[in-house]
Amino acid sequence: MDPAGVRRVFAEAKEGRRDFLRSAFAAAAAGVAAAGVRAAPAPADGDPNILQLPEHSRALGQAVALNDGYGKPSKYESNVRRRQSPGLTQTDQASVSFAPLQSLFGIVTPSGLHFERHHQGWWDIDPSKHRFMINGNVKTPKVFDMDEIMRLPSVSRFHFIECGANTAMEWGNVAVPTVQYTHGMLSCSEFTGVPLITLLQMAGVDTRKNRFVLAEGADGAAQTRTIPMELVESGEVLVAYGQNGEMLRPEQGYPLRLVVPGVQGVSWIKYLRRVKVGDMPFGARDETIGYVDLMPDGQHRQYSSIQECKSVVTTPSGGQVLLDKGFYNITGLAWSGRGKVSRVDVSVDGGRNWRTARLQGPVMSKCLTRFSLDWVWDGRPAIIQSRAIDETGYVQPTRPQLRAVRGTRSTYHNNGIQSWLVQENGEVKNVQVS
Template identity: 40%
Template sequence: MRPSCSRSNRNNGFPRPTRSSTRSAPFPPDPQCEAVRSIRRRPVPTTPADTDNTSVSKNSPPTSRLSRRELIAGTLGAVAAAPLAAQQQAVETTRRPGRGPNELDQRSPFVTPRRDPSPTSSRTPLQDLQGTITPADLHFERHHGGVPEIDPDRYELLVHGMVDRPTVFTLADLKRFPAVSRICFLECSGNLRRGSAETLPQMVCGLTSQTEWTGVMLSTVLNEVGAHRGATWFLAEGQDAAVMTRSVPIDKAYDDAMIVYAQNGDALMPGNGYPARLLLPGWEGNASVKWLRRIELSDRSFMTREETSRYSEPVGEEGQIRQFSFVMDARSIITEPAYPTTLEPGWHEIRGLAWSGRGLITRVEVSVDGGANWDGAELQAPVLPKAHARFRHPWHWEGGTAEIMSRATDETGYVQPSWEALRTARGPRTRYHQNPVTSWTVGDDGRVLFGVERLRS
């Protein structure tokens, strides 16, 4: 939305401009607002209205008073000249009725956010979204054997193992339990792509999204089947071609784990586990097994392929293996300004997202000088545990080079590390749970590029 021309909305929380100078105006001048102001500033002479002005020079002001109709016509003409040429060809919307309602609404043809697909994943366009909730059709998707088509009327979930009553649940059975809704993020543990300088936020860490999930608490289901006290782990198995399986500590089941069947008020999207999936808030996405068909309780982990050869990694210099690294640590990313933006000197708002699998984000700091100095950013309420939080910070760019960065702190005191600190702690072969501070560089010409050099080692 463009800044309003009205005086009351001009500052938007930024420093108020002084009367003696317009240099500190909060935003670069808006062309439409300036067009209107130029009409209002036109000199109105005192020559009588009946004076013949037919020979007035094109470069001199008119010598007659503007009528109200002429003023309005001139204003509308100036405003209409500002939009793109393509918009000038459009038929004025007030002259003909618009379309009527339909069964399924669609985005405006002028709004075209898209995920970035690859053979095994699709990344959320973080730079195109507002707020903290990701539209269901833009939620990131990661699979290991394609997206199956499952008939909900034939769907079944088996819960067995160390239980009193092994039970098969249908989707209707799951929906008969007390329904719970929760807003939380999901993130792939491999959510970092270093790429090149010409990289969108979507490509840097677009394998995270946020949804309001609806389903049944897993603890409710386990109480229904009579889980044994000696059970310490459970196996979650998917109904995809990869038969995705993960071992999960039973404590998570009794904490906040859910079996969900809806997102953002509607059924799950097929790529996100329709008709039902496991949800482990704050933990790496692969453990929230999609297309859930089996849960088995045991007194030991199952050591499946996905947690031995895939989602484990060497750390340090002595060949140690890091396993069961479930929790996603605190992280943030600036989504605006970012590539391919080109800045004009003046006030800008640095915006982004921060999140932590350990709980609440308590602080986000922003630096515009490559980390030499940090200022606290404002967090947009409400800030929820294990959820994306929006942050913003006003910045006056006066030209010249700059490097903008953000770092997040969560309620445990964990601070998002630099790339160097992360590599020192984990070793050079780390692949998962990479949550380093990232940056965007601003050139003398205002062009914004991804700070890929900070991630080279």
């Protein structure tokens, strides 16, 4: 607007002609905006000032607090969703949905995209009716309601959770197409709750004699798992009600879930209703029939519940396409059930040469760590791998190293190095490097 125009705007405004003020300001905004967007569509609109502007730069948008005051992702992101693997399980309730790792950033998994693994479907349990009991070898068995738990001292911590069966298909020669299906039973959240040891102490536990607890869920599966008292005593095991700032989601055990950092997901009992204290492992159903590692000699390994150090490149990964040569930011996730990740190496030639990746801070214990590495793709085939090392010095094994010890018939605890082949046409696929 020229100076005369400005004077006119203020004169009109004084007289209360707000409509004019609005349109004048819109025109001013349009003048600024036209410089900003080169390729904006030209709407069929009479006003020459706004010819170059998309609608969102010249009209009134949406109001606040829509959708019952709870926001949703963009409609353009509908492809970013958790996915069930067709045919993997016989029912949709005793099933799995995988997190879309290929589309995620940083380390926090949005709760709406957190992977699901149910043994008998999920429930939305009324928290006013939910109770949590401590019994077994304690002086005074206790029953807590949610109000009683939520007024106790709480902590909040960032931790990953990984299903023991994550990456299971890679044991065989089935190279499933995307990182969502190879590694998507992995998520990471800020959990809030009361350390289990606090509640056990209220019940008068004697931890010298009683080295195990049994945790039990209130869903139809009545999922039960033995947890070593050593982990409970560390203060790390939480009776959690919060996840990523809000109450747990129903699929994640609302209103109460056991958080067992570093341990496979099946032990993070959802809909937690009971912890029983005992002096030996409980040998629950899923500690004997499932979640055991079949070894090459035909025996199976039990109580192997710590998730060992592991990593995976999420971009570029299977199903993605590199559109042309040039710079790319190779990025992925690393984690260890034994503590912090100390280093991640990345290879673009199938493991012959390795470069050390950048780790994004803060690097937290038993939490995902985001790594990245600059890479200029020359257009030739490349096999991309990552190898994580944790603070204990443990090095993530190659696929052949893992098979030499564990054989090929396991379902659980596959932490081998993942290989992605970038083909000449830019298409990325899952390959198994022997």
